[in-house]
Amino acid sequence: MLASGFGHVSPKWVLHIANRPDLPEFHHDDFRVLAEGEVASIIQNTSNHWRKVFSIMAKISFALYDTGCESWQQYRDTKLLTGAGFEALNYLHYAEEGADNYFSIVAGFQYAATQLNLDKLITHQSTSKLLRIEGRDCIVTPYFDWRQLNNELLDKLIGVMSSSMLKNTVDK
Known part of the structure; x- marks a missing residue:
């Protein structure tokens, strides 16, 4: 289980990010599952930044899994980062221990440089904006913002995931 952040307790994928919502309930270094509607509340009570991060996360899960929702927006507002979701957000640090249980995305090259040795990362075959750790389900992406992680790059990321x-399903 992740030490810090929020989302599903057994996520299929985790977003490792340098910051957390600037709300009192997120000032602690613990992990918890969000309640339905809590993502919408975070968006409403913080900056547009979190709307962008959560929207990109919702697009990823909506593309990869049967969410039972009609749109990624509905998924974001009802199931993202809850017990009914597929993902978690970790804001303390990236750790390889336990990471074999889920796919990791480290968001932002500046943050990734504090967590990983970037010289050991391999460039994705079609773009230098996606870097991966050889032999691990971990990829470094631009920060989760539409200008940095546009739809074309997001589609490539979803394809990699x-x-x-x-592959992991076939290997097991």
Whole structure:
């Protein structure tokens, strides 16, 4: 289980990010599952930044899993980072221990440089904006913002995750 952050207790994928919502309930270094509607509340009570992060997360899970929702927006507002979701957000630090149980995304190259040795990362075959750790289900991406992680790059990321998850299913 992750030491800090929020989301599903057994996520299929985890977003490792340098910051957390600037709300009192997130000032602690613990992990918890969000309640339905809590993502919408975070968006409403913080900056547009968290709407972008949560929207990109919702697009990823909506593309990869049967969410039972009609749109990624509905998924974001009802199931993202809850016990009914597929993901978690970790804001303390990236750790390889336990990471074999889920796919990791480290968001932002500046943050990744504090967590990983970037010289050992491998560039994705079609873009230098996606870096991966050889032999691990971990990828470094631009920060989760539409200008940095545009739809074309997001589609490539989803493709990498889908291929990895398919490979892991076949290997087991």
